[in-house]
Every structure is written in structure tokens, then in C-alpha cells.
Amino acid sequence: MGKKIVVLTGSPRKGGNSDRMADAFIAGAQGAGHTVAKIETAPLDVKGCRACDGCYRGGRACFFNDDFNGIAQEILEADAVVFATPLYWFSFPAQLKNVMDKFYAFVVGGKEFKGKECALLVCGGDAEETAFDGLLRSYGLIVEYLDWTDRGRLVVTGVNAKGEIDKTDAPGRAEALGAEF
Numbered sequence: 398m399g400k401k402i403v404v405l406t407g408s409p410r411k412g413g414n415s416d417r418m419a420d421a422f423i424a425g426a427q428g429a430g431h432t433v434a435k436i437e438t439a440p441l442d443v444k445g446c447r448a449c450d451g452c453y454r455g456g457r458a459c460f461f462n463d464d465f466n467g468i469a470q471e472i473l474e475a476d477a478v479v480f481a482t483p484l485y486w487f488s489f490p491a492q493l494k495n496v497m498d499k500f501y502a503f504v505v506g507g508k509e510f511k512g513k514e515c516a517l518l519v520c521g522g523d524a525e526e527t528a529f530d531g532l533l534r535s536y537g538l539i540v541e542y543l544d545w546t547d548r549g550r551l552v553v554t555g556v557n558a559k560g561e562i563d564k565t566d567a568p569g570r571a572e573a574l575g576a577e578f
């Protein structure tokens with residue numbers, strides 16, 4: 398049976414390197430019969446978590462009514478969450494991180510957020526894979542904390558300019574990962 402997959406993207410560059418990976422993954426997953434929602438976090442107005450613990454009071458996920466509330470239910474109901482992102486300062490871009498920080502609402506709100514599948518598609522300009530250590534460690538700890546099943550991590554080094562990723566095998570690998578889901 399087809400799964401519901403949410404792809405959270407982190408880059409403000411439409412058609413950029415991680416966006417290309419996201420689209421390739423989506424093509425593979427849709428080809429395999431899954432339903433995929435691509436949520437671009439960069440243009441959303443999602444503020445940082447205020448730690449007010451007002452999650453789900455009054456019915457909505459975040460007490461402060463920003464764009465997170467428009468995507469929360471879709472994330473909650475997904476069978477799988479895939480992160481497609483550039484590396485920013487050895488970590489996740491702030492826009493995507495703000496969305497991830499608000500996953501807190503699901504925990505505080507007592508929602509069933511465990512047991513999902515997930516994957517990571519990440520690219521950066523650095524030629525060294527060690528530059529991705531912080532993000533990968535953070536991703537790994539989140540997966541462990543949430544009892545998610547990691548279906549794959551695609552790490553692409555040495556890409557900067559838009560389209561550079563098309564000179565690598567990453568789009569093909571992202572599509573294959575989507576098809577295997």
C-alpha cells in the first residue's frame with residue numbers, strides 16, 4: 398500500500414541542489430505508488446519555538462499562530478518524513494530548524510509522532526564529509542529519540558552553484574531511494 402511521505406525542504410533556492418534531490422526523490426517515490434507532499438520551509442513564516450508549552454491548547458499545534466499550524470497535521474499524519482536540505486553553517490538552515498523545533502508541539506501535545514520512517518538528503522560546498530558531522534549527528538539523535546526508522550542518508554559534498562548537483566550521481570541516487578521506500 399502507498400505511504401504518505403512528507404518532504405521538508407530547507408533551501409530558499411528553487412531549483413537549487415537540494416531542491417533537485419527533493420524532486421528526484423519525489424519522482425521515485427511517486428513512481429512506487431506513494432503519496433508525497435513537498436513542503437518548502439524557506440518561504441514559510443515559522444518563528445522559533447517560544448517554549449510557552451501552550452502546544453495544542455485551544456486546538457492548534459502552536460499557540461503562536463504562524464505557518465507551522467498549516468503544515469502540522471500533514472507532518473503528524475505522514476508515514477515518513479524526508480529532509481532535503483543544504484548544509485548551513487555545519488547544520489540545518491534556520492527556516493527548516495524552526496519547523497523541526499516545533500515538532501516539540503507533537504511531544505508536548507501527546508500526539509503519536511513516533512514510529513515513522515525518514516531519510517536525509519543533504520548537500521554542501523565543502524569537499525570534506527566531516528563538515529556534515531554536526532548535522533548528521535543531530536539527525537541521528539532525532540531519529541533515535543523519536544524511534545524513527547532511517548531509510549537512508551544521502552550526503553553530497555562539493556556542490557555550490559545551482560545545478561552543480563546534476564553533474565553528480567545524487568539525483569539518480571535520490572530517485573532510487575524514493576523508489577525503494
Ligand SMILES: Cc1cc2nc3c(=O)[nH]c(=O)nc-3n(C[C@H](O)[C@H](O)[C@H](O)COP(=O)(O)O)c2cc1C
Pocket residue numbers: 408409410412413414415416482483484485486487488520521522523524528556557558559
Ligand atoms: C548561509 C549559508 C551557509 C552555508 N554554510 C555551509 C557550510 O557550513 N558548509 C558547506 O559545506 N556549505 C555551506 N553553504 C553552501 C551550501 O550548502 C551549498 O551551496 C549548497 O549546495 C546549496 O544548496 P541549495 O542549492 O539547495 O541551496 C552555505 C550556504 C549558505 C547560503
